[in-house]
Amino acid sequence: MAKFGKCFATLFLLSVFFLNPAFAADDLIIHGLVSQGYLKSSDINYMTLSEDGSSEYSEFVINFQKQMDDKLRLGLQLMSRDLGKEGNNEVKVDWGYGDYKFNDRWGLRLGRVKVPFGFYNKGRDIDMLRTTVLLPATIYMEDYRQFLTAFNGGSLYANLPAGKGDFEFEFAFGGSDLDPDSGIVQDILMRFNNSYEAKMTAGLQAKSALVKALNLGFSHIGDPERGGSTDNGYSAKILWNTPVEGLKVGGTRTSLDLHMDETLIYQPIIIPSPPAPAATIVTPGFQTKVDLNYKFLIDIGSLEYTINKFTFAGELMAAHGQQNFQVAATPIASASAISPAQTSQGSYLQCVYRHNDRHEWSLYRGEFFLDRNNKNWNNWQKDTCASFRYNINPSWSVKIEHHWIDGVGLVQKNLNTNLDRKWNLIAIKTTYNF
Amino acid sequence: MKKTILTVFCVAVFIMSIITCVAYADGEQVLVIVNNSVSQADISAKDLGNIFLGKKNSWDGGQKAVPVTLESGSAHETFLKLYVKKNGSQFSTFWKQAVFTGQGIPPKSVSSEEEVVKFVAANPGAVGYISPATAHDGVKILAVK
Numbered sequence: 001m002a003k004f005g006k007c008f009a010t011l012f013l014l015s016v017f018f019l020n021p022a023f024a025a026d027d028l029i030i031h032g033l034v035s036q037g038y039l040k041s042s043d044i045n046y047m048t049l050s051e052d053g054s055s056e057y058s059e060f061v062i063n064f065q066k067q068m069d070d071k072l073r074l075g076l077q078l079m080s081r082d083l084g085k086e087g088n089n090e091v092k093v094d095w096g097y098g099d100y101k102f103n104d105r106w107g108l109r110l111g112r113v114k115v116p117f118g119f120y121n122k123g124r125d126i127d128m129l130r131t132t133v134l135l136p137a138t139i140y141m142e143d144y145r146q147f148l149t150a151f152n153g154g155s156l157y158a159n160l161p162a163g164k165g166d167f168e169f170e171f172a173f174g175g176s177d178l179d180p181d182s183g184i185v186q187d188i189l190m191r192f193n194n195s196y197e198a199k200m201t202a203g204l205q206a207k208s209a210l211v212k213a214l215n216l217g218f219s220h221i222g223d224p225e226r227g228g229s230t231d232n233g234y235s236a237k238i239l240w241n242t243p244v245e246g247l248k249v250g251g252t253r254t255s256l257d258l259h260m261d262e263t264l265i266y267q268p269i270i271i272p273s274p275p276a277p278a279a280t281i282v283t284p285g286f287q288t289k290v291d292l293n294y295k296f297l298i299d300i301g302s303l304e305y306t307i308n309k310f311t312f313a314g315e316l317m318a319a320h321g322q323q324n325f326q327v328a329a330t331p332i333a334s335a336s337a338i339s340p341a342q343t344s345q346g347s348y349l350q351c352v353y354r355h356n357d358r359h360e361w362s363l364y365r366g367e368f369f370l371d372r373n374n375k376n377w378n379n380w381q382k383d384t385c386a387s388f389r390y391n392i393n394p395s396w397s398v399k400i401e402h403h404w405i406d407g408v409g410l411v412q413k414n415l416n417t418n419l420d421r422k423w424n425l426i427a428i429k430t431t432y433n434f
Numbered sequence: 435m436k437k438t439i440l441t442v443f444c445v446a447v448f449i450m451s452i453i454t455c456v457a458y459a460d461g462e463q464v465l466v467i468v469n470n471s472v473s474q475a476d477i478s479a480k481d482l483g484n485i486f487l488g489k490k491n492s493w494d495g496g497q498k499a500v501p502v503t504l505e506s507g508s509a510h511e512t513f514l515k516l517y518v519k520k521n522g523s524q525f526s527t528f529w530k531q532a533v534f535t536g537q538g539i540p541p542k543s544v545s546s547e548e549e550v551v552k553f554v555a556a557n558p559g560a561v562g563y564i565s566p567a568t569a570h571d572g573v574k575i576l577a578v579k
Contacts, residue, residue, distance in 0.1 A: 031533050065539050070498050075536045095536045104490050114535050122535040129531050159489050164480065245519050357523055394526065433530070
């Protein structure tokens with residue numbers, strides 16, 4: 001249904017743009033960009049198989065906008081991206097909506113709208129807007145991108161003057177896409193599967209010394225069949241462009257409600273003969289269904305100060321996650337529910353220096369704790385990043401950056417078999433926009 | 435190694451702050467011109483800047499405001515510095531962000547001051563800026579408070 005809705009919206013908007021003879025073609029604004037990146041890391045695969053070097057990091061964006069009258073504007077942006085398991089160059093609607101401005105202060109957008117998460121989420125895929133290749137992952141977690149990029153819904157927004165400054169408000173609402181085969185969904189369910197199977201195995205081994213001696217246990221077979229959706233999300237933003245020139249402060253609150261499910265299949269557990277007098281079936285083969293509801297509430301405080309050639313930025317995030325796994329009854333256990341909760345914390349401080357129209361430098365330090373009450377290197381990620389951007393011309397840029405990273409709190413576990421605490425990442429990207 | 439890089443960067447930031455602060459004073463001027471249909475005789479600097487940032491879309495009487503910008507040049511940089519509080523690069527990035535995040539459509543941009551005058555003269559509600567020495571027949575001067 002969601003796919004049908006997006007296809008319909010795309011065709012509708014394209015037909016309005018291209019087929020309606022009432023609007024002259026020179027009123028149609030078209031922009032786009034193409035970017036290609038390269039990631040190389042030491043010891044860890046990050047977002048893609050980067051340990052061996054990976055060029056699976058590209059974006060293609062094209063957008064169309066048209067001012068229909070004084071109040072109504074239509075816009076559509078199509079995007080294809082590839083980052084490891086994410087995207088795979090499938091063309092999707094990045095955003096597309098009708099924007100109606102009631103007056104200079106208030107407006108309403110309906111369609112697929114960008115989520116105002118922190119200061120920079122809306123432009124996270126638009127490489128030429130920033131000096132760095134990667135936004136600080138300690139706030140802009142790449143794995144969570146698919147939940148946070150855009151809502152299929154709408155947004156109400158306002159810009160209210162306040163003395164020499166002004167306030168910007170926005171309230172976006174709706175659902176978002178959830179790719180059940182994406183790395184983050186696999187990671188969340190894999191963590192549950194591992195703990196669920198360890199718990200079942202411990203119970204089984206406690207009942208039978210022979211099972212324990214043979215180290216028999218539960219391990220699902222095959223790649224689980226997964227599904228997923230999100231809905232009832234919202235994101236609220238308040239931003240104050242202060243009377244101090246170049247200084248803005250703000251905050252966002254984002255609520256997400258994710259649903260995932262999977263079917264796990266287990267083979268019978270059999271004690272062979274020998275050591276048993278005869279082969280004995282301990283548990284029959286079975287399959288069970290796992291349902292996960294995952295609620296996020298994410299608060300971010302942001303500050304940016306631009307003075308002359310410098311921009312200083314800092315953001316602080318607290319993300320409260322409440323998971324609720326429900327497992328259907330199996331031949332060996334009745335239905336059960338597990339509801340772990342944790343609060344993650346992220347932050348960074350950044351300094352950008354724009355030497356001239358061609359050269360830009362950036363340095364940032366970010367820290368992320370997956371569970372702020374359980375701080376260890378498996379759960380944290382501390383990232384120091386130095387970047388350089390060279391603008392070949394106003395439309396074409398090249399960037400390179402080096403990350404010194406401590407911890408693996410934002411590393412996809414399904415991409416790695418061994419995890420090292422200290423590792424490095426080099427990211428290179430070139431982007432052309434028109 | 436990491437501490438050394440941080441220290442060098444911080445020292446460089448401090449030095450460059452001082453250099454760039456000293457390099458900013460000047461006394462350049464621009465003329466703000468509007469189409470003859472615009473009834474307003476003056477405007478605040480903040481409102482003028484907001485028109486070019488897409489935050490204000492109409493004149494006080496309700497007529498649609500139609501800004502036009504120069505692509506580059508000293509009049510462009512001076513106008514942005516005085517009224518939009520951005521330099522050319524920041525202004526360009528602001529509108530690229532608006533375009534690619536769906537927040538708005540940038541003002542029409544032309545390559546010469548003569549084209550600015552021509553556009554403003556021909557389009558009701560139009561507003562642009564030129565150097566004081568540029569001929570500006572057929573348009574009105576808008577005073578900035």
